[in-house]
Amino acid sequence: MLSCPKTAAEVQWRDLLKSGCRIFIGSNAAVPNALVADLIEHSRGLHDIEVTHILTLSDNVWATPRFRDKFKVNSLFIGGANVREAIAEGRADYTPCFLSEIPRMFSDHTLPLDAALVMVSPPDEFGYCSLGVSVDVVSAAVRYARKVVAQVNPRMPRTNGHSFVHIQQIDAWLEAAEELPELEPPELDQVTEQIGQYVSLLIGNGATLQLGIGKIPDAVLRYLGNHRDLGIHSEMISDGIIDLVKSGVVNNRKKTFHRGKAVATFCMGTRRLYDFVDGNPHVEFYPAEHVNSPTKIARNDKMVSINGAIEVDLTGQVVSDSIGSRFYSGIGGQVDFIRGAALSRGGKPVIALPSTTKDGARSRIVTTLTPGGGVVTSRGHVHYVVTEYGIASLHGKTIRERALELIRIAHPKFRRALLDEVRQLYWVPEYQEQAPTSVPELGPVESKTFTFDGIEYTLRPLRPADERRLQEFFYTHNKETLLMRYNHHVTQMSREKSCSLVSVDQRRDLALCFTDREGQAEVIQGVGRYYYNPADNSCEVAFVIKESRRGKGIASALLKEMEAIARARGIERMVACVRRDNRPMLAVFDNCGFVTTPGAEMDEVLLTLDLRDAINPATK
Template identity: 75%
Template sequence: MSSLTNPKTSEPLAWDQLLKSGCRIFVGSHAAVPDALMADLIANSRGLNDIEVTQVFTLSDNVWAERKHAELFTINALYIGGTAVRNAVAEGRADYTPTFLSEVPKLFSDHVLPLDAALIMVSPPDELGYCSLGVSVDVVSSAVKHATTVIAQINPSMPRTCGHTFIHRDQIHAWMTEDAPIPESPPPDMDQAVEQIGQYVSLLVENGATLQIGMGKIHDAVLRYLGNHKDLGVHSEMISDGIARLMKGGVINNRKKTFHKGKTITAYCMGSRELYDFVDGNPHVELYPAEHVSSPVKIARNDKMVAINSAIEVDLTGQVVSDSIGRLLYSGIGGQVDFIRGAALSKGGKPIIALPSTARDKDGKLVSRIVASLTPGSGVVTSRAHVHYVVTEYGIASLRGKSVRERTLEMIRIAHPEFRRELLERVREFYWVPEYQEQAPTTVPELGPVDQKQYTFDGMRYTLRPLRPSDERRLQEFFYTHNKETLMMRYNHHVTQMSREKSCSLVSVDQGRDLALCFTDFDGESEVIQGVGRYYYYPADNSCEVAFVIKESRRGKGIATTLLKEMEKVARARGIAKMFACVRRDNKPMLKIFEANDFTTRPGDSMDELYLELTLSGSKD
């Protein structure tokens, strides 16, 4: 006999008094899965068949999705999670319904998926009769409002969370008490690639930003690298232990938020017992329904909204696959598009997709997750127009406002080096890049683990980084800012044109042999080149020839000297024996910079030039 009772009369109830064959039920989500209720239903299901279970992600064994219960239950997964559900979908015993998390509540309220019952897990009622939905409000709140019958597992271990989390005992038609630990999500194992992704993503997060972050090891890695940030906020469909740690450390204080100021806003929590204890009665963390938290319009009310989501595969134009592996349905859409769009609409917002550059296929072979063409059968969850940044362990690809050609080159740059040449050859066949684009993007590891450095000159912040093939147009723009004197000093003759092909040759550099660095800053959201330095390597005598040019308006601030010093560091690290330059005699500022950095001077081959040289002794520094 079931242990269900009527909350008003305490009379025992049987499942066939609450459900009938062919009905549709909702099962509580994430870490608030009413496993005891489902076990009781399975044990006392006599006379019931073909009950449709509608669910999103559930941190559970999902025993009701196993083949042995196929006559009792059919599954309609709005998000595929867990081995049992994934297997059921793959075998055709369960359905997958793609939908945005923010729109799931309307499926219930509009009777697209009318609910006969909602099976949920809640805290015990307080002295006023209110139970808390605890660690999962998301779509549970809508299910409770619109289901004909509400059946609850009263769990004394469920935290009482703040926000829109409460349901009165009068709204519950049947309940049972079962004390059970809230399911925990163990911390994922980190590897070097994931750590590097976390470091890159952290570079995109400004002080005062508001974060949305998902589940998994990439998101945990990002949070680890935000420890030195200030005044961060949270508006996220979920929070994890990493969020709690940053709140305890004062990094997340929500002071700079422009929507729900002072509060961490989420729809559900999933992590360790420590996290569940942290949110229990915590007035600084508020849980709201998914239609509120995941509404793109409401998300966009947060300035500097940073949405960080992951993917299974991304093509070179920025199309994002995140719910399937080819034709194999794997997970779901969830809140990815909601938050990507909300962040894009936010003032200063940044929509980010982060993923490792490679994976192993079923045969153990290394494959690229950055692809020229999506795997047949793959579904595009986030369109190429939605994403501003894609991050792998090899860098950050900036896609906003980029042409297909520029996107392609940015994406190849962050692909695994083993696949870059192949990807370039593929897109040349499509004419996405011109026939003269022959050099695949390369990096300068000597600049440090993130392939770039930050500097401040005269109160302005600059980024030092390698020139990239996607900088073709930026370099053209940089060239056409020069006056005639600068062009004469740099090229020693009157250059009047920087063609697309010429610009391409200057930015498509084998950075492992030669070197091409630039200083950039931003004009609004547009990155602008302010200085370029490069050297050309000569293997015959293990030397390199140095040249650089700075925009006229940015001279005298230290940019040229810093470029020269950084190039010297790279040359020393590579064991180059000497650096040299040929400079016009009348280029006094340039000569002064070289001489101040210990270059010796002698007459050049031309009467108009001087030859400058710095001996590096071929030793690594």
Template identity: 70%
Template sequence: MTPLDESRDNVNWSKYLKSGNRIFIGSNAAVPNALIDNLIANSEGLHDIETVHMLTLSENVWAKPEHKDLFKVNSLFIGGKNIREAIAEGRGDYTPCFISDVPRLFLENSLPLDVALIMVSPPDEYGYCSLGVSVDIVSSAVKAAKYVIAQINTKMPRTNGHSFVHVNQIHDWINVDQDLPQVIPPEFDQRTEQIGQYVAMLIENGATLQIGIGKIPEAVLRYLGNHKDLGIHSEMISDGVIDLMLKGVINNRRKTYHKGKAVITFCIGSQKVYDFVDGNPHIEFYPSEHINSPVKIAKNDNMISINSAIEVDLTGQVVSDSIGYQFYSGIGGQVDFVRGASLSKGGKPIIALPSTTKDGKISRIVAHITEGGGVVTSRGHVSYVITEFGIASLQGKSIRERALELIRIAHPKFRDQLLADVRKHYWVPEYQESSPSSVPELGAIEMKRFNFANVNYILRPLAPADERKLQEFFYSHNKETLIMRYNHHITQMTREKSCNLVSVNQHTDLALCFTRRDYLGEAIQAVARYYFIESINSGEVAFVIKESLRGRGMATTLLAEMIAIAKIRKLDSLIACVRRDNASMLKVFERSGFIRQPSEDFDEVSLKLALNEPSSVEQNLPESSNNDID
């Protein structure tokens, strides 16, 4: 028998609290609402009690206007109607902080706690209660507070890890059962689906994930069903993670830290989530100072952090906790995991957001941060930003390159204005004449994944931000390649020339490339394009393939994609001029259905493919082209 076996339905608050004290309220899905109600009912003589907490999934009755003399809200992460309104109206405060730092605020007396109000499971035979679905900063509050008062809830799951509190750490309690709040997985719209697909393309087999709750994280999880050996090191998990664990996609086998275990600080979701974590030895809950430590996060190789934002400016600054002067959420664990993933071997920190507000009237990719908005993740921390229009890779990019990358993934109706705005500050030179355009015929997400000789490559449109990549690609060619492509030994590719080649109006002309991503970044491996000739409704085709990758099917695959797009655009034909001594390229065209035409130049062969006639291109695609993701 333990001391908590005695049933209680009331707390003698005068024994633990006095006016002006600071109390902690349990987090997320573990808010001890019955304790709060009991305190309010027995609050006579108490005033100005400061409440400190993170996100609290409840009615947040302590933040209602009628309790403003009893409680003063101090939220470390804003969530819920009453909390947000209290802060907006000046009745409450928001304290910005990294979640990994909150335990220090409690334990080192920056925010000393008088009383911690928590919810726990009933004690086991050894006298240990479990903090259940929310260990996070509750664990440090228990250690730091002078008094700990608990709501014993038989519906609270017993979770494994560092989630236990002994009865001798609890000074008083009440026994009240309470259903845990459920957050049902959201419905997806098309743009959320596309964001999910783009994020999934950056996740390799064997990666370890940090993922949150909401439409975008759930959409990402939906597109990971064919991945293998994924792991979890995350602040939280929800329904989508459970589904992938049940399928064996998430098995934690290839993790390099906490191998074999999914480690988290809390969970939120439907009842299915709470049932799944109850007694599950494969999921362990740890305090925030452990899970959110960037140093510990970085111990996971191939760590992928996926976070969202309210807006991102064209230098890469991320606003996540405020809409102008209105504080909306909090810093949370975003910076902890962005930094941890950046330090991880093979890691990728990702910021994912829709390109516009819900009504489509405001761009969330902005030339400058909205007045009053605050930077949560600095431009120096950002590596990838994703919208429904693509992936912007910012790591190692100059301000000019970042601006062009981010304009490319902005909504098309805002791109020209964004380009005009950055010109005012000379971030983009005058020879950069046009904003990026898209190739919707390439598929919903305008990217496809191919595998050649067991190496993964991405096929995508060439974009203005590729100016430097195209220069590097050009200077990687040998003399023979330059002669074959340009008909003479060209020795320089200026910025202006490179800019002109990547500034393509993709609605009329077409320029595609194969790229490869590795720890050094993204590099162009092949380029294919056609130039539209309006007078004959045709496109003139040209290719350059990296010397070491020839003969693997890249040219044939690129040509097949261009033929397919040209047919959709109702071109009558494609034409090409190839040096007579370029036997391998002639073979590529002829295998794809091109027919030799009379030519006035003996050194060149003219070829033509009539697009309104059957083509044999589908018969000649390399096997690897079946691996596209569309």
């Protein structure tokens, strides 16, 4: 091992520090605990040292009341009980900032550093140590601090990328072996599993991923086993990517920036993860100002950013760093990646959170934010919000549409109250009375994918936020279609009428639609619905398909799905009234096994399907 002129054990800390100075402590799983302990033991007489850092996976002893005269914490991202409690009690401070901008705060002397206390691997034969599992803002702290003191830990992995520090950049060091702190993969509950499944639907083959911290990102990774050619450009990576890399799901081949490499700025997990990144040429670590730069993030096509939240209001404002007025975590890289993904070609910024607090007592989808709660991600940044009840698409939506989309993915027991509250704010009109409901018979994600004539379609329930889409669908119809569907010449689909057609109690009646994509816009191409008649336990069914999409099988698929749902609900009979001259629609019903009888009107035919029979072979 190459030697350094001085070791920390030989240096009087007074030669490096003085009372009132500011020091930086290494991040995440690379906290130099032995170095901090040595400072505490050998720094008698020093006091009022400002300690600044981001998340630290440590006992954070410097933030305990015992050392309040020696250290004053200024946290740039809150993590760990001692730091959180110190801030809540007023013994410490929190500085909100984007992770990508922290290095500049060091370089331009917004937060000048007198010393950086960091952990590194032993130097190689050329004198280079690696910052290992935490390059993030540590790299900038090493570059801009007046003094650099390192804990040389043989258990620190040597990671590739821009992670190296030469011993000539280090003013003093302490050799101390120390196991890195480990984060075991979390046990996933049903709610988290469902959120992960929904988020995975937003990830296409060839996408590049950023995943935040916590159970939800791990749940997402577990549902990507059937994806192909995924890439990683993420602030953090965890154990979840290992098996995806080994199976070839994550191969970084389709990335358009740092092609062929998984890129991160730090990692936290088990020893398995630390061994995985040790010397791995396929994983590279870069400083936060590079990895978290929104413009660099955007250079990845199909960039999907997945981050959590504490609370989201009905306009799309996201609270992520505080619970009311109590600061809990920090801004970190959320806004960096949300903005970068939004700028990416085909990118998707995603906020994912459970619909309620852990005890189920409060909705985390709220009409107005909890007093004191701070907006981290603005309503203008948000594209998708996901809970265990579905995906709300907010990009390009009005406040009214956003509110209805977010109510739809709130916990069912809070939807009525949310709708009543938001109506008082005039964000939705007085005639919007039906709170969103679900169609669980469509499966756990309430949608199915079909391909007709080479075009991929999504079958899903009609939703209150589809009011404008249904109007657009109506105005594509020609006069013949309107006559065949409504039996008279309808010339207008008012906002009130459209609202009534999309605001359906799906527990009783049913309204489904087939949609596809035109650019980033979702477009309705077909609608089917039935109305339940409790008098004889039957339902009356009708559907309409856009003229340009007929003859491709959409109508038959729609009718078969409605029949399956009616059977699952124990309905005994499906009926339909169709004009005699509407031969294409009559053919669809005939192919699905409906029996024709004369209608009440001379120009109508009544069609019936007895659902008490065995499953209709035509609908299998």
